[in-house]
Amino acid sequence: MALFVSVSCSSFRVPIRCSNEQRQALFNRISPVYDNLNDLLSLGQHRIWKRMAVSWSGANKGDHVLDLCCGSGDLAFLLSEKVGLQGKVIGYDFSEDQLLVASSRKDLQLKACHSIIEWLEGDALDLPFPETCFDAITVGYGLRNLVDKPKAIKEIYRVLKPGSKVSILDFNKSALPVTTSIQEWMIDNVVVPVASNYGLAKEYEYLKSSIREFLTGRELEMLALETGFSRAKHYEIGGGLMGNLVATR
Numbered sequence: 221m222a223l224f225v226s227v228s229c230s231s232f233r234v235p236i237r238c239s240n241e242q243r244q245a246l247f248n249r250i251s252p253v254y255d256n257l258n259d260l261l262s263l264g265q266h267r268i269w270k271r272m273a274v275s276w277s278g279a280n281k282g283d284h285v286l287d288l289c290c291g292s293g294d295l296a297f298l299l300s301e302k303v304g305l306q307g308k309v310i311g312y313d314f315s316e317d318q319l320l321v322a323s324s325r326k327d328l329q330l331k332a333c334h335s336i337i338e339w340l341e342g343d344a345l346d347l348p349f350p351e352t353c354f355d356a357i358t359v360g361y362g363l364r365n366l367v368d369k370p371k372a373i374k375e376i377y378r379v380l381k382p383g384s385k386v387s388i389l390d391f392n393k394s395a396l397p398v399t400t401s402i403q404e405w406m407i408d409n410v411v412v413p414v415a416s417n418y419g420l421a422k423e424y425e426y427l428k429s430s431i432r433e434f435l436t437g438r439e440l441e442m443l444a445l446e447t448g449f450s451r452a453k454h455y456e457i458g459g460g461l462m463g464n465l466v467a468t469r
């Protein structure tokens with residue numbers, strides 16, 4: 221069990237534009253129901269999307285890899301199965317409560333490889349790692365939540381080994397109005413009403429504004445290439461509702 225020292229922040233109601241501290245409080249608040257609501261609201265599909273993201277990362281046996289914005293650890297556990305006992309996985313997040321869920325998930329400690337995961341608390345915009353130290357990085361539903369996305373991509377580039385990949389899974393900010401309409405209808409009429417049963421309507425309403433303020437797949441590719449990545453490709457998945465950027469350093 222990892223121990224963390226954290227300065228907890230008071231909980232805020234989530235205004236449209238929220239600060240780092242308010243986002244931290246949001247993810248602390250949703251941590252008790254986060255996994256179950258993801259399973260329920262995506263009909264379990266998010267697990268398929270996460271497996272795709274990990275495959276695209278290129279993580280292999282013996283690799284040293286990072287799951288950035290790991291939350292409750294879904295991708296970190298999948299990465300540990302890729303890199304095996306000779307590998308190393310760091311699950312990194314700024315939410316103390318999400319990390320407590322990750323480090324105590326009994327359902328996911330059945331495999332020996334799950335024990336290799338190290339859970340670290342910190343800010344994705346200021347990574348405490350040396351240059352070129354990771355063979356692969358995943359970011360599952362994290363980038364959209366970062367207040368400075370270009371800075372995050374620069375940090376990811378800095379700590380990746382040359383020739384290695386980052387795989388960034390998130391909601392897709394679609395160029396198609398019909399896809400955006402479906403996404404927003406689902407959030408308004410399914411996601412938020414279900415979340416309101418747990419007193420988390422405002423936290424899940426945030427999804428809509430965060431997607432509206434996100435980057436399109438093409439913009440994500442351009443940001444990666446401008447940062448210095450040699451290749452960048454954004455794949456639309458889940459019928460265009462989700463997207464995955466794969467960028468090679």
Ligand SMILES: C/C(=C\Cc1cc(O)c2ccccc2c1O)CCC[C@H](C)CCC[C@H](C)CCCC(C)C
Nearest residue numbers: 258261262263265266361403406407423424427461
């Ligand atoms: C795993 C998923 C979302 C994770 C997630 C990301 C965030 O940034 C949040 C911010 C605030 C609160 C919660 C989250 C959060 O859970 C994706 C699946 C779970 C979604 C909550 C479900 C969204 C519904 C889709 C718009 C449509 C799903 C269609 C499916 C094929 C039935």
Ligand SMILES: C[S@@+](CC[C@H](N)C(=O)[O-])C[C@H]1O[C@@H](n2cnc3c(N)ncnc32)[C@H](O)[C@@H]1O
Nearest residue numbers: 247289290291313314315318343344360361365
């Ligand atoms: C929607 S959750 C995704 C969790 C997990 N990757 C998954 O796929 O389910 C977003 C996570 O990003 C974390 N996060 C948001 N901003 C962060 C930051 N600046 N530094 C570190 N973690 C951050 C939150 O605490 C939260 O656990």
